Every structure is written in structure tokens, then in C-alpha cells.
Amino acid sequence: MRGQVLFAIAMVFGASGASAANDAPICPDRPSKSTGECTVPAGRVQIETGLVDWTHDRREGATSNFTTFGATLIKYGLSGKADIELGLTPVQTSSVRVAGVHDTATGFGDMVVRVKYKLTSDDAPILIALDPFVKLPTANHRLGNGKVEGGLVVPMSTQLGKSGLTLSLDPELDLLADDDGHGTHASMIQVVNLGVSASDRLSLSAELWGQWNWDPAGTVRQASADGSIAYLVNKDLQLDAGANIGLNRETPDVELYTGMSVRF
Numbered sequence: 001m002r003g004q005v006l007f008a009i010a011m012v013f014g015a016s017g018a019s020a021a022n023d024a025p026i027c028p029d030r031p032s033k034s035t036g037e038c039t040v041p042a043g044r045v046q047i048e049t050g051l052v053d054w055t056h057d058r059r060e061g062a063t064s065n066f067t068t069f070g071a072t073l074i075k076y077g078l079s080g081k082a083d084i085e086l087g088l089t090p091v092q093t094s095s096v097r098v099a100g101v102h103d104t105a106t107g108f109g110d111m112v113v114r115v116k117y118k119l120t121s122d123d124a125p126i127l128i129a130l131d132p133f134v135k136l137p138t139a140n141h142r143l144g145n146g147k148v149e150g151g152l153v154v155p156m157s158t159q160l161g162k163s164g165l166t167l168s169l170d171p172e173l174d175l176l177a178d179d180d181g182h183g184t185h186a187s188m189i190q191v192v193n194l195g196v197s198a199s200d201r202l203s204l205s206a207e208l209w210g211q212w213n214w215d216p217a218g219t220v221r222q223a224s225a226d227g228s229i230a231y232l233v234n235k236d237l238q239l240d241a242g243a244n245i246g247l248n249r250e251t252p253d254v255e256l257y258t259g260m261s262v263r264f
Contacts, residue, residue, distance in 0.1 A: 023235070028261035029073065031228035031240035033209045034168050034193040037129035037155040039116050040077035046263040048073040053257040059249060061098060066252075068092040068109065087112035092143060105142035110135050126158045147177035151187075168193040168207075179217045187213040201232040209244070222251040236263040 027038035028048045040046045050071040057064045071089040078084055089109030096103050114133040120126065131153040137146045151174030157166055172189040193207035205228050213220040228242030237260070244255040 023263075025232060025235040026238050026261055026263045028238060030259055030261060031230055031242040031257070032191075032193060032205050032207055032226060033170075033224075033244070034191045034205070034207060035131055035153050035155045035170050036168075037116075037118060037120075037127045037157055039081060039083040039118055039129070040075045040263070042077045042079050044077045044263055046075040046077075046083075046261065048075070048259070048261040050257055050259040053255065053259075055252045055255040057246070057252040063097045064252075065095045066092070067095075071109070073114075081118040083116050085112075085114040085116065087114065088138075092139070094143060105140070107140045107143050108138060110137055110139045110144050112136070126156060129155045131155060145177055145181070147181070149174065149176050151175060153189075164196055166195045168195065176213065176215075179215050183216070185214050185216060187211065203230045203232075204228070205230075220250055221248065223247040224251050224255075237261070 023041045023044070026046065027036055028046065029036050030048050030050070050068060053068045053071060055066040068089050069091040071087070071092075073085055073087045075083045075085045088111045091106065092109045093106045094104065112133050112135050114131060116129055116131045119128045119130060132150070133153070134150040135148065137144055137148060139146075151172055153170055153172040155168070155170050157168040159165070160167055168191070170189070170191040170193070172191075174187040174189070175184050176187050177183075178185055189209070189211045191207055191209050193205055195203060195205040197203050205226075207226045209224045209226055211220075211222045213222075224244045224246050226242065226244040228240060230238055230240040232238050239258075239260050241258040242256075244252075246253050
């Protein structure tokens with residue numbers, strides 16, 4: 001009897017190991033602002049971490065810097081088509097200098113819960129997924145607005161013939177709290193991303209990002225031109241870096257970041 005139990009356990013772990021060995025290379029959402037349509041294989045855990053992310057802006061006599069350390073998205077594969085994700089930021093710092101007055105704030109960031117579901121098979125000509133999310137207000141009042149917010153991203157991508165290029169679109173519709181805290185309004189985001197695999201391990205991407213935030217106090221339009229690079233160390237580990245450049249006065253001047261993704 002004992003031998004049968006040990007044999008059954010060995011079969012389970014052997015099957016699990018074989019499944020992991022057959023998994024495709026890691027497919028994280030980072031880098032870039034684009035959201036991939038791929039999900040984590042069933043039963044596996046994936047951690048995508050922004051080691052450092054620094055945003056700088058100067059406008060109307062004010063200089064601001066916003067930095068996050070260790071912003072992480074933890075994913076667990078529920079099936080071959082779905083995963084559940086938890087995003088958290090253990091440390092974020094805001095620094096604003098105006099007319100010689102320097103104000104800083106440091107603390108834990110808001111948390112985000114997501115569920116991603118693939119609508120198409122892996123060999124479909126156009127890959128599509130649904131990625132709804134809810135933001136939980138865990139940041140203090142100086143670093144967050146204290147409101148529950150949410151939205152839906154619809155990641156889409158397609159291979160451009162035999163060019164090695166991948167075109168991705170990420171339409172997003174959000175429901176955000178009004179700036180005065182007394183209501184909600186809609187916001188829309190669109191990302192157009194063009195990616196290329198320079199080699200089996202190295203990939204590059206360029207994108208245009210835009211947001212239309214229809215707050216009752218006044219519509220805010222932001223836009224940026226972004227570039228990123230990712231290096232696949234092995235099938236379960238990827239390193240990355242990127243830069244985002246603001247294209248109008250309402251968008252931060254520059255954002256620089258680096259991070260990593262690992263799958264277990």
C-alpha cells in the first residue's frame with residue numbers, strides 16, 4: 001500500500017514537472033504599457049517586478065519626481081486560458097518642489113486585483129483577451145485618492161506576416177473617482193505597440209500611448225512615446241528596461257524603469 005501511495009505521488013509530481021517543461025517561454029505584461037493577451041500556465045506562479053520606476057516632470061514652476069520600488073504583479077494560472085493577478089507597490093515616494101518649498105511623501109501604494117481570460121486559441125491569427133481589474137485604496141491620502149476604481153483592458157495582437165513584427169492594441173475603459181471626490185467619471189486609454197524579436201532572447205518594442213480622462217473639472221489628455229527592451233535569460237526568467245517620453249504638457253516629461261519577471 002505504501003509503495004502504491006509513493007508511486008502515485010511520484011506520478012503527480014512527474015506529470016507536473018513534464019507540464020512545466022513543456023510550457024512556452026515566460027510571457028509577462030512588462031515591459032511597456034501594453035498588456036499581453038497571454039496567461040500563466042495552470043498551477044504556476046509568475047512574479048513581475050519593477051525594481052525601480054522613476055517619473056520626472058517640470059511644469060508651471062513646479063518640479064516633481066515620483067519613484068516606486070518593487071512594484072509587483074503576482075499571477076497564478078487557473079487554467080490554460082485564465083489567471084488571477086494581484087498588484088502591489090511596497091514603497092513609493094513622491095517629491096514636489098515649488099518656489100523653494102520641498103514636499104515629500106513615502107508609503108505603501110494602492111493594490112490592484114485582476115483576472116485575465118484568453119478568448120482565442122494560441123494559434124489564432126488575432127489573439128484577444130479580457131483583463132478586468134479593480135483598484136483597492138491601500139495607499140495613504142498623500143499618495144492615493146482613497147477610492148475604489150476599476151476598468152477593463154482588451155489586449156489584442158497579431159503577427160505581421162513573416163516580418164517578425166507583432167502589432168498590439170490595448171483599448172481600455174476605466175471608471176475613476178472625480179477629482180473632488182464626489183462622483184465618478186469615465187477614462188479611456190489606448191496603446192499601439194510594435195514589437196520585434198531581435199533574437200531568440202532579445203526583444204524590442206516601440207509604442208504610442210494616450211489617455212483621455214473626462215473628469216467633470218476638466219478633461220485631461222495625455223500622450224507618450226515609449227520604448228522598451230527585454231532579455232530572456234532562460235524560459236522562466238526575463239530582464240527588462242524602458243523609457244517613456246511625454247508628448248504634451250499634461251504628461252510627465254520622462255519615465256525610466258527596469259525590472260524582471262520570473263515564473264515558478
